[in-house]
Amino acid sequence: MKLLVLASLLLGNIALQLQLCNAKANTQVEHVIVLMLENRAFDHMLGYLTNINSDIEGCTPETCSNPIDPTDPTSPLVNLTYDAVYQQSDPCHSISCTTEQVFGYSSADSAQSKMTGFIKSYADRTGNTTYAPRIMESFHPSHVPAIYNISQEFAIFDAWHASVPGPTMVNRAYAASATSNGMGTNNPKMEGFGLPQKTMFEQLLDMGLDFKIYFQQFPSVLQHKPMRKPHILPKYHILDKLFMDLEKGDMPEFSWVEPGYFDGVINNKHVFQATDQHPDHDVSAGDDLIRQIYNAVRSSPLWEKTALVITYDEHGGFFDHVSPPAAPNPDGLNATDDPFDFTRLGVRIPTIIASPLIPKGTVVKAPESGEYEHSSLVSTVVHKLFSAEEGYEESTYLTKRDEWAATFETVFSLSEPRQDCPLEAPAVVSHRVQFPSVLPKLDGKMPITHLQQEIIDIASMMETEICQSDVDVLLGEKEMKEEGEALEWILGRVEDCLGIKVLEE
Known part of the structure; x- marks a missing residue:
């Protein structure tokens, strides 16, 4: 089965080439595709890149480590390695756990973030002190070749943070609406009944523009109640349609792509492999999804007008060495389930943008104002890359967070599309083939997360x-x-x- 996702965002000094009254896009980019994967920190996934380009704020075994117990000054250190393949137990990444990881078990109110609590947090939650140091393992490029190759060919952000130092659905809510409506813990009741706030998808419709949701198994954006309205439902499509639409050159202004979240074998013949890269799933399956989506975008007649954004929801409890910065509360709501005031971002996560309008090897550093986080998707797409159709009104900001978040339209800095972009991303060899004794059986028998x-x-x-x-x-x-x-x-x-x-x- 073909797989997932593409993401793009657009802008630059090229707006003058378009007639403002009829323009859909303020740059040469007319289509943005976003693929959001699961639970990987920047150093854990892409930190090796600092060995290839010293301008990238990554990690080496010589520069990055964590104490086994940060509360003990004599605790031995465990250095980062490039041995990551598979993480058997899902590390805790709630707001409470992330606070322990970031502040090294010191008070978040009184201490600087030391980024020293990752091993102890893992050990405390799993009870496995022997296995806990493996939280310091990061990926070698040979194990995830697609994302490594694309990140070097286009733009990589080494200062993009999760919106919240917490779990999946909370951060995915920010990517869609620049708030979680006060939800700090993945709350099945709130998600089931539906988060009520307006989303960027509705903003695009209000602007006279269009979007599609492509998914492999289930679209998690249905956690938003407005995304269940009758006029929205025709915009959901199975992932294979993304590849068909790209081939035909029939894409909306914005596309949101969701990976598969479950392994399973149905009726003893239909094999589904999760592509979200969430532990305990095979990371190479998600990397192959990245490869397939990039290849489809690259071969599409819309390539020169499309931006593909590849990002992750949050760090998943994995190690990163950069302290998360402060941020404004979006709407005055505070979390009570895991108490938090939403004034601090989460850990760095990988974010890459592929477009022929981006110079090769671009490294996007921390901005002068605001920060790069998931609300940057909302702010850039709605307020920088696209303008309203004639007869429609421009959207206002959803919250104080998307108003504050840094935008990245200037990454599309070339006046003419590059002609040297790779025609295909490199092949990905399954970790189930490379490391057959490490991964669990692909039989759908693993306990649900x-x-x-x-x-x-x-x-x-x-x-x-x-x-x-x-x-x-x-x-x-x-x-x-x-x-x-x-x-x-x-x-x-x-x-x-x-x-x-x-x-x-």
């Missing part, structure tokens, strides 16, 4: 809100133990409620 349970709860609400089924599935009632079982049920909800058939006969 917290994230997967939240997706189940969102899908549960589709029964009553979208397809108005007679089936009485209450929020929190549908509990499953294995991800393969959950996947089969999820695909059934997608077919019944969205009318999209994922599973072939």
